[in-house]
Amino acid sequence: MKKKLVIPMVLSAAVAGSTFTSAASAADQPSHVKAGKDQALFMTNLKSKEYASKNKASALQFLQANKAKFGMNDPANNFTELQKETDQLGMTHVKLQQTKNGVPIEGVIITVHFKKDGEVASVTGYHNPNIEVKTMKTAAAFTKEKALKAAKKEVSAPASLPYAPKTELVVYPYKGVYYTAYKVNMTFHGKKPGNWYVYVDASSGKIIDKYNAIMDADVKDKKVTGTGIGVKGDFREGLHMSFTGDAATGKGTYTLKDTSHSGMKGIETYTANNSWDENALPGTLYKGDSLGFKLKPDAAAVDAHYNSEKVYNYYKSAHNRNSIDGKGGKIMSTVHFGEDYANAFWDGYSMTYGDGDNVDFIPLSAALDVAAHEMTHGVTTNSADLVYRGQSGALNEAFSDIFGAIIDDKDWEMGEDAMAPKAIMDGQTSLRSLSQPDKYDVGGFFAPFGNGSGKYPKHMSEYYNLPEISWFDNGGVHINSSIINHAAYLAGEQIGREKLGKIHYRALTVYLSKNSNFSDARKALIQSATDLYKANSAEVKAITAAYDKVGIK
Ligand SMILES: [Ca+2]
Ligand SMILES: [Ca+2]
Ligand SMILES: [Zn+2]
Known part of the structure; x- marks a missing residue:
């Protein structure tokens, strides 16, 4: 007999006081269970047959036929397709999302890799065998609207959102506990712009976790090419920027905003004006009054702009990857963050560089390898998404x-x-x-x-x-x-x-x-x-x- 895991349900006053009831059997089930760590899979030499079609159906058929080998119970009914991609070598990678009662388990993903001829070459990723056999209620105790309200309050979102928020029921693993949760994603601008992900416990209404994934700004103007001088005195040619003003005289504003790459939203360089306010990032677009950015404070921005484009070009030409996210997403850098700040960071969306303290570092954007390092964090976030610990x-x-x-x-x-x-x-x-x-x-x-x-x-x-x-x-x-x-x-x-x-x-x-x-x-x-x-x-x-x-x- 299976041991039943009993976890007390924490109910908020609002939920406890409501008239919500459910079937007796479902009421017995916990809405969150301990299911330990996800298990790593890296299985090759699988001696698979050749499947006529390289798709979800074949992938699930293969897993079901070999479930003992993978430590799975009933894969055919516990995975859904997330993505299917065929690469330059002709291999097809079917990414599968593990589910509980049909509800997706956040981040618990495996990939079935097919050779060109239809044979399964390997199965990689992470899955959780424990949660498969546990009894868990994945129905929410309250509505999406209520979850959205709680999430908005948590991140101080404006009452009216510019884009429709997305609210989805998921199973969210957090520190070994798998919660039935609403994942709320909302974007808004203003003083503290955000693309927030907030996880609301679908039973208690409590906030489990949250993070801000994006910051955004947009300007429309003309493409021009200018020059600048970098931190170490390098003359930087071919700086792509934007111009607004009088085209005849050239009088106007030149902005470090590169929209010269087709199918790509732009490479933009900002300044934090030496503010420490992380919430104000990415700051304001870096502007000048001529095609030449040759003033001393320009140098860090010139290098950031120049190096970002170099890294963009590397990923495009060497790997045919269009931008950090692989989908032509905007690339943003901010210079002059804080005062004498001797570091650079990737916040999940853009790069931020300090001016250096002149003891350990000069402005960090001077280094192409630092720019490549930070932008590669973005590539990682958008691919393997390796957990940062x-x-x-x-x-x-x-x-x-x-x-x-x-x-x-x-x-x-x-x-x-x-x-x-x-x-x-x-x-x-x-x-x-x-x-x-x-x-x-x-x-x-x-x-x-x-x-x-x-x-x-x-x-x-x-x-x-x-x-x-x-x-x-x-x-x-x-x-x-x-x-x-x-x-x-x-x-x-x-x-x-x-x-x-x-x-x-x-x-x-x-x-x-x-x-x-x-x-x-x-x-x-x-x-x-x-x-x-x-x-x-x-x-x-x-x-x-x-x-x-x-x-x-
Ligand atoms: Ca170097
Ligand atoms: Ca180096
Ligand atoms: Zn790093």
Whole structure:
């Protein structure tokens, strides 16, 4: 007999006081259950037959026929199709969403990969076998409208929204507990613009989780090409910008807004005017009164604008990816954030650069590899969506560093063009090194969690076991990443940056998913190299040798 999990239902006054009743059997069922962690799958050599059609039906048929192998109970009735894509190699990837009673479980996704001939090549991703067999009520105790009202209150949304909000019933895994929840998505502008996702417990009405995913602004004007001078005095030609004013005299406003790429919404550079207000991001579009941006404060904006386009062009030409989201979405950068702020960040939608403190850093947008790093976070968010803590977080960081070193292709260092003279004098000539990670110290705060060397690790024996909380870098996402970085460097020296990029891009967009770890990365990269260059190729051997060398099995 199955043990029944009893979890007390927390009811808000409004719900408890309502006349809501349900059938006796359903009333017994909890609306949220503990179902532990999702399970990783990376199954190859499946000896599958050749399916006539490479689609959801065949994928489910295959899973059902092999359910024991995958630790599944009844896949045919627990997955729905999310997406189907055929790549340049002729492989078809069917992304399936796990469901509970037909309700989608947020983020719990597997992919069935078909070869060109219809054979199933592999099954990857994460699924949750526990929730499949648990009894759980997935009916809501109140209406969508009520959920929307609670969500709007939570994020101080205006009473009337410019776009129709989307409210959907989902199962939301949060810290090992699977809640029946309303996912409310709403976009609004004004002082604090947002594209909010709010998860409302569909039983108690409480807010489980929320995040802001987008910020937006739009201007209509004419395309022109100008020039500028960067932070380190580089003369930047071919800066795409927009002009409004008198076309005959050229008098008017020039804005760092590039709309020259067809099928793409634009590359825009903003300034925060040295404000610390994160809620005011992305700030205001960077403007000048001539085609030449040559004033001192212009330099950081000129570099951000120039480097963003370079990164956009790399993803477009090397991987035929149209922008960060792969759908021609707008690319936004903000410079002059805060005062003497020595950092740069990706907030899930746009890049933000500080001016540097002139002790460690000069304005961080000066560095192409930093721009590539931040924008690659966006590519990751829109593909593998690696969770930013522990090993998945370190992979997220590593892929950003690796594409930083592929796009800024003169060295295997990160951030060397953003270091302040003082830092360089002190021997800190870059932020991190892929070729020689252990030339830098991790700092005394982290040192006790490693093997005693106090250096950035380049082998699993030097791994830092840090608590997965923000004080400890979410479990060392910027520290343990150097093991993956070093493996990429070792392979890159053998096969070159172009192939290294293709293999990593395929791993990131086809095989890795939210909760992937280092071992999954090894498998994903070897599989990607196999797809692209055949088994036992020099490329597969180079990746395998590199991962052996850093101790990742
Ligand atoms: Ca460089
Ligand atoms: Ca570099
Ligand atoms: Zn990063």
